[in-house]
C-alpha cells in the first residue's frame with residue numbers, strides 16, 4: 001500500500017463535523033483513499049455535547065454500512081480524546097477499547113513545561129496511537145521539553161500527527177522527533193467534506209524534513 005493514501009482524522013456529523021459518514025466514505029472513494037479514520041469527539045471531550053452509548057452505537061452502524069458500500073476502503077472507527085492535565089484521557093461512554101484507533105489531543109492551552117509533563121504521564125501507559133495536532137494549543141516551546149517528549153513518544157511507537165487544520169509552528173520539534181526515531185501520521189482534521197484527504201502541505205512537509213510516515217496497520221497493531 002502507498003503510505004500516503006490515507007487520512008486518519010476526520011470528524012463526522014456525530015460530533016462537530018458537517019458531513020455524514022456515508023458522504024465522507026463516498027468522498028474518500030472519489031479521492032482513491034485507501035484508509036480513512038472517522039475520529040469524532042465524544043463528551044466530555046471538547047468538541048461535542050454528545051457522548052452517550054446510543055450515539056456511539058448508531059455511529060458504528062453507519063460506519064459498518066459505509067464499509068459494506070465501499071469494501072475497498074479501510075474505514076476505521078476512531079475517536080479523538082482529550083489528554084487531560086494529569087496525563088489521563090477523558091472518558092468515553094463504553095470505554096476506549098471499542099475503537100480501532102484513538103487520537104489523543106490537547107484541547108487546552110498549555111506552556112511547554114506543562115505540555116511535556118502531561119504528555120510524559122500520558123505516555124507511560126499510552127491509550128492512544130496518534131498524538132493529534134501536537135502543538136495546536138502550545139503557548140511556548142522549549143527544546144529541552146521537546147527532547148523529553150520525543151524520547152517518550154519514540155519509546156511507544158505512537159505517531160505524531162501532521163494535522164491539516166493546525167499548522168505546526170515549531171517544525172524544529174518534528175526534526176528532533178525524527179532524530180529520536182519517531183514516526184508520523186497524516187490527518188486532515190476535516191470538519192467538512194471539502195477538506196477530506198487534503199494533505200498536500202503535510203505530505204510536502206514530511207518529504208522536505210524526511211519524516212517517516214507510519215502505515216496505518218502498524219499503528220493499529222500498537223493497541224494492546
Ligand SMILES: [Zn+2]
Nearest residue numbers: 080105132133
Ligand atoms: Zn482536536
Ligand SMILES: [Zn+2]
Nearest residue numbers: 009011080189
Ligand atoms: Zn479533530
